[in-house]
Amino acid sequence: MSTPLSNHQTDSSSVPSVLGGAVIGRTREADVVLAALATRRNILLEGPPGTGKSTLLRAVAEELARPLFLVEGNAELTPARLLGAFDPAQVLNSGYTADAFVDGPLLSAMRSGGLLYVEEINRVPEETLNVLITAMSEREANVSRLGRVVAVPGFTVIAAMNPFDAVGTARISGAVYDRTCRVTMGYQSAVEEVAIAERAVVSVFVELGGSGVDAASSMEESDRARLTKTVEMVRATRSHPDIRQGASVRAAIDLEVLCRQLAMQRVDGGGAAISRNDADVTRDAALAALSGRIRLFEGSGRNADDVVSELWRRFFAGASTGQVTHTPGKDPAR
Structure with missing residues (x-):
């Protein structure tokens, strides 16, 4: 059984790059x-x-x-x-x-x-x-x-x-x-995909500019933890029994970008911006970023939103604000 990505070093500085740093791995x-x-x-x-x-x-x-x-x-x-x-x-x-x-x-x-x-x-x-x-x-x-x-x-x-x-x-x-x-050229390692996604997400908000760009383009420890889970979830689409073709690291990039933007757009009851780890934020971002990218087997009897929701519960439900953690040892998707 492979070691979870969250147990690895995910700092992009530890990942080799080539061609003047333009390509990771x-x-x-x-x-x-x-x-x-x-x-x-x-x-x-x-x-x-x-x-x-x-x-x-x-x-x-x-x-x-x-x-x-x-x-x-x-x-x-x-x-x-x-x-x-x-x-x-x-x-x-x-x-x-x-x-x-x-x-x-x-x-x-x-x-x-x-x-x-x-x-x-x-x-x-x-x-x-x-x-x-x-x-x-x-x-x-x-x-x-x-x-x-x-x-x-x-x-x-x-x-x-x-x-x-x-x-x-x-x-x-x-x-x-x-x-x-x-x-x-197959999919890259999990650590490399985290580094790729981190670089791309920061770049998106730097290019957008405007109000909130400094906060949105930052990468704090909690952001890296969420991004790690995001990459893990995207990688899980490639081995899911109901999915014929999984998603690439592009889905992880879009999911994280949407999490950040949704958190800035939405406010809580006191008028303050909500957490990027909020359950509604991560779930809505996951559905938007992943549901159109996966291809299911015709005989699965499921739709893309259903499968993405299952994966979201597996990787995010216990870590998202306002969500009840699942019983240890039991798949939260079931």
């Missing part, structure tokens, strides 16, 4: 990605949502001072949107010249020797995927009426996908795997 993954880019290998990042794939890549691009072009993979991504197209107005004035062509993200990355990041590559239509595969293997693209475009050294394709998402996706062809180095 992920030392191995960052090392492999940097090695692949140094040798001009294309990369496939595989992992569930919220595991830091985009964060890692943005940090790598900044560290290497490389241009980064983002593409969202979906059914609307046609070859023309990936490659680019001629500007109709300029075509009328000067014909199909190179100056009349507006580069899409693929050609922009090829001409600049930059990084092309394709999110959700398993949602990209086959015709568009074939264009991408050619660029990965041949380092060139052929565009009608424009001609052949050869990539500048340094051009690299980094694709990402959630291997557990079966809705609106297609099976990735062997041609993609054959042209990429695969880096898997």
Whole structure:
């Protein structure tokens, strides 16, 4: 049986970070990605949502001072949107010249020797995927009426996908795997997720500014204790028997942010702000942050609010203001 997170050191200063501190943990993954880019290998990042794939890549691009072009993979991504197209107005004035062509993200990355990041590559239509595969293997693209475009050294394709998402996706062809180095990115350790959430929560309120920002962006010991429970609850969604797909650390971030904001907005009978640990605050924040992020098994016979409420009772009911503690040894959800 694993040791509860609350028994571990959760101070973010104890957690390793890479790429100038921009990424918490992920030392191995960052090392492999940097090695692949140094040798001009294309990369496939595989992992569930919220595991830091985009964060890692943005940090790598900044560290290497490389241009980064983002593409969202979906059914609307046609070859023309990936490659680019001629500007109709300029075509009328000067014909199909190179100056009349507006580069899409693929050609922009090829001409600049930059990084092309394709999110959700398993949602990209086959015709568009074939264009991408050619660029990965041949380092060139052929565009009608424009001609052949050869990539500048340094051009690299980094694709990402959630291997557990079966809705609106297609099976990735062997041609993609054959042209990429695969880096898997699972959920991080509990301690790292607490550090990630703490950094993100503080950042949210610093960016918002305004009244109450100093108090909202602080991280006292009681806040860390609540955040630890929040991360524990989110992690529990990944192993719950009724949940097919659990939530990522993003849910923990949103839950904590909502706790802080709700506590500032609500007042008690005397007109004072209520505690961030108030039962209604933590329960409402949990339902809002988690209910839309979890996917239940069809045969569970339950809804998301019911399951989130169960988890809230397990992790928060005994610690929340005004709640009766449960009998030791008995699951408070039952």
